[in-house]
Amino acid sequence: MISTLFKRWPACALLALATLNTPALANTTCAALHVPDGASVVFNGTLDDPLWQAATEYDQFWEYQPVDGQVAPVRTTVRVLYDAKAVYFGIRAYDPHPENIRAPLVRRDNVKTNQDFVAVYLDPIGAGKSALFVRVNPRGVIADGTYSADTDNADFSPDFEVDAKTAMLKDGYSAVIRIPFTELRFTDNATKSWQFQIMRSYPRDQSYLFLSVPLLQTATNMLALMTPLDQLKAAAPSNNLSVRPQFTLRADRDSVAGMPAQQSWHLDAGFDLKWQPNAAWVVDATFKPDFSQIELDVPQLTSNAQFALQLQEKRPFFLESSDILESPTLMNEQGGNGPKALYTRAITQPDWGLRATRRDDNTEATIMAANDTGGSQVLIPHAFTTDTVNQPESDVAFGRARMYLDNLSIGGLFTARNYAGGLGDNAVIGPDVVWRSAAGDRVRAQWLVSSTSALAGDDGLLHKGAAQGGSDLLVDWIRKTPDWEPSLTYQQVSDHFRDDTGFFGQSGYRQLTAQLVQRTRLGGDWSEIDPYVQVQQSVTTDDGSTVQRLFAPGVTLYGPHNTSIELEYHPAMAQRVAAGDQLHSFNQVVLDVQSNPAAWFPFLEAKTILGDQVDIDNDRVSPGVYTLIDARFRALDRLEIEPRFEQTVLRGPDGNTALRDTAVQLLTVLHFTGQDSARAILQRETTRRNAILVTDVAPSYYQSDSVSLTYAHRWSALKVWYLGATWSQNIDTGSSTTRDAEVFTKFQFEI
Incomplete structure (x- = not known):
């Protein structure tokens, strides 16, 4: 029965796509004002200077959360200037009760929706595929990063050389954001207008997000609707070189x-080097980088984990245009520990690295080579567990490219790792595709093939052997409508597939996941209730025996203070620890509450799993309790x-x-x-x-x-x-x- 479903579901998904269609939304434009030669932008957080007053004021803002499509209840305006080196966004956030503005001092990249902030999403290519974003709260604290439309993912890891100044006013606050052209990737002969989007966070008894475009929550990504930035003639960087020593x-x-x-x-002593021969190209190099003072990784529970767990990338050399590295395998529906085709944390300690990246109107690509001194672990995935061996020194290379054709993106990647001392190698190559419709559909697919001669020995070391081949196939579909959100995901990873420059903790399985969410607007402080059901079946590729089975009806309730309450029931979970062993069946209840309770208590997550769990080491079902409490306090x-x-x-x-x-x-x-x-x-x-x-x-x-x-x-x-x-x-x-x-x-x- 399961194998029949695996064969037939793509045809069913395509039939469903053909029967669904809704109209797209229109958009408006905004003009940027050029700063005359000899003049300079007053950069003090206010918009009182005549240059700012001469710029066109854009003031069309809509509510995005909790209810989309409505005119924003408080006023926000934006003006845009540019000179030979940078583009400037001047944003005025009016507030009828400025005493309620939440403006704490926080670390960079910790400007969250529990604070007031304004944000710029800027796409200099104009294709709506990726954007640099900058958030700034009323105290002038910055959070920045890159956003990818294909994966609907915001990555706060990159830090750009952007500036922001703010000013508290009697009726709100204002912010001026400066984005140098050297931080942007665009072409000298762009055929499309630059695009932008302004976001405003307004947390009160209810947490609001306002946008400068009437984007609906049914959109497959935040860049589906943006405002063209007309009359901006950017001076493209040429032979811009910076050297960043560190001692x-x-x-x-x-x-x-x-x-x-x-x-x-x-x-x-070491250094990083960044060279921009022109606006489209950037070359990064690193020599003897020191990563020892990176913020500690959040500790994880590992003693009862069946498969390997991954960590977030925080090292600057790997963060240039990090959105290009993302591919469909990143967005595995199981969460943050799903597979990744490119996982830069697999490059443990590079002695040196060299990377080139290019973006233009319709294409983007990056290629890297490095010498990794190693010292971590190489993942050896199996259907029921992840083994590890010591990671020796190796030469590493990877490449990723994507081409955009309207709502279609076609890409591909390769990874290669050659271990020192003749211990063998590992290589992966394959294409991927993402298609999005204006009606709210997104279809993604990726096919990877691998060849591995660096095989794991019983001594916990790698040894060269006869090359083993493997493959990974991922196809998924999701559709967002005002009332329903169905999705289907199929992934198949063969027995000998390995990606030593990616993250694959499991192989030798095929998995089908289906989910259906019903969205119901309530119209009050408790704004929405979403009942859903998720079904997942994972079986081995060799004999079809079940690895894991999940049937999970649940409901999520959204309310004041950005609160979400999720209750999920697992009435017939099943999990197998090893091949040929018993398939354990058990029940669970999951409760997850998240909220931004108050200005002094800006975040709380409390999650518990009650019921049976599988004791992996002892291969038995045990009554258990899982507890997570994650909080933020501002005493x-x-x-x-x-x-x-x-x-x-x-x-x-x-x-x-x-x-x-x-x-x-x-x-x-x-x-x-x-x-x-x-x-x-x-x-x-x-x-x-x-x-x-x-x-x-x-x-x-x-x-x-x-x-x-x-x-x-x-x-x-x-x-x-x-x-x-x-x-x-x-x-x-x-x-x-x-x-x-x-x-x-x-x-x-x-x-």
Whole structure:
């Protein structure tokens, strides 16, 4: 039955596409005013200067959330200027009750919808496929990044050399945002107008988002409707070169219980280089980059995870035009740990790297080569688990290209990794396509094939062997209408598929997922209720045995303070731990609540899973509870406090605790000024397992503690001085306790 569905569902999806159609929305235009030669833009956050007053005022804004399509209840205006080096957006946010404006000092990229802010989405290509975005709150704090229409994903990881100034006014606030042309990718002979979109966040008893276009929530992405920016004649950058040296001095102390401590001093120097021969091309290079002071990754529960978990990219060299790296495999419906065709965190510690990127009217491409000194793990995926082996040194290359044809994008990518010492290689290549309609449909497909001669040995190392081939196929469809949101996803990954420069924690399976959401507008403070049902079946590709089965009816309720309450029931979950083992059946209830309760309490997520869970190590069903509490507090205007608690508890047959897996993080940031801040991160991960049955794995205890203290002074996004210290320890049953301490100072700047 399942195999028949796998064969027939694409035809059913195409038939459904052919029967659905709705009209598109119209749009209006806005003009940019050129700053005369010899004049300069007054950059103080206000719009009082005659230059600003001479610019055309654009004031058409619509509500996007919680109810789309209505005229915005408060006024917002935008004016646009440009000179030889940059484009300027002047935004006026009127407010009948300015005393309620939420404008805290926060870290860069932490301007969220629980704060007032204005944002610019700017697409200099004019194709509506990608955009640079800049958010700024009334205190002048910036959040920036890139947005991709194909994946409907906003990536806050890139930091651009953009500026913003704000001014508090008696009837609201104003903001001026400067975006240099050197930060944008466009062509000298563009055939389309630049496009932009302004967003305004207005959090009160109800959380509102306003847009400068009448975009509906049924749109498949935020760039489906934008405003043309007429009369802008950008001066394309030519031979623009910047060198960004970085110097790090550190003192280390490493110790193993029972042995003398080892102390050392290190002075590390490296640099990043960025060269723009013209507006369309950019070349990035890095040599001896130092990634050691990157903010600690959020701890994850791993002791009862069946497959590998991934981490967010935070390293600047990999973030140039990061949206180009995205492909359909990124948006796996299982969430953030779904497969990725390109996963730059797989390049652990590059000794050097060289990358070239190009964008023009209809195409975009990037290609990179690097030497990776390794030191992490290589994922060896299987149908029921993810094995790992030590990652040796390797030469790495990848490329990604995309071509746009109206609502169709056609792309392809390749990855190649050759391991040092003749240990073999891994290569992946394949095309992808995304099609979107004005009626709210999106269809994506990707086909990848791999060849691998670097095979995992029983000794936990790679060894060269006869090359093994594999493939990955992903096809999905989603349709958004005012009342219904159906979707279908099919993915098939063969037994020997591997992508050592991507992220694939599972292979040898095929999976079909169907979901249907009904959207019901309520019209009050509780604005919407969405009942839904999701069905998912995953089976092995060799014998068709079930890996996982899910039937999940649920409902999500949206209300005041950006609150969402999601209740989901799993009446017949099924999961298998290993080939030939028992298929476990069990029930669960999931409750997930998210809200922005108040200005002093801007975010809360509380999630719990009640019911049975599979104890992976013991291959049995155990009663259990999963708990997640993630919060943000602003007791003082300059102090951020972010506690996070995550825990899984499984019970044994006698009712006692068989497994307790806990991850805790406390992050605090004290802002002295907009440029000076002190950050403290405390983390603890613990796993305690007790033997309940004689067949259980041996009792064990693991504890990992980390403390990071960092003071930072920022002149700009690229000129920063750090002073800090870190300390960590690991305690593991059967192993010696290890402790590491480090004091460091780091300076990075731009020439």
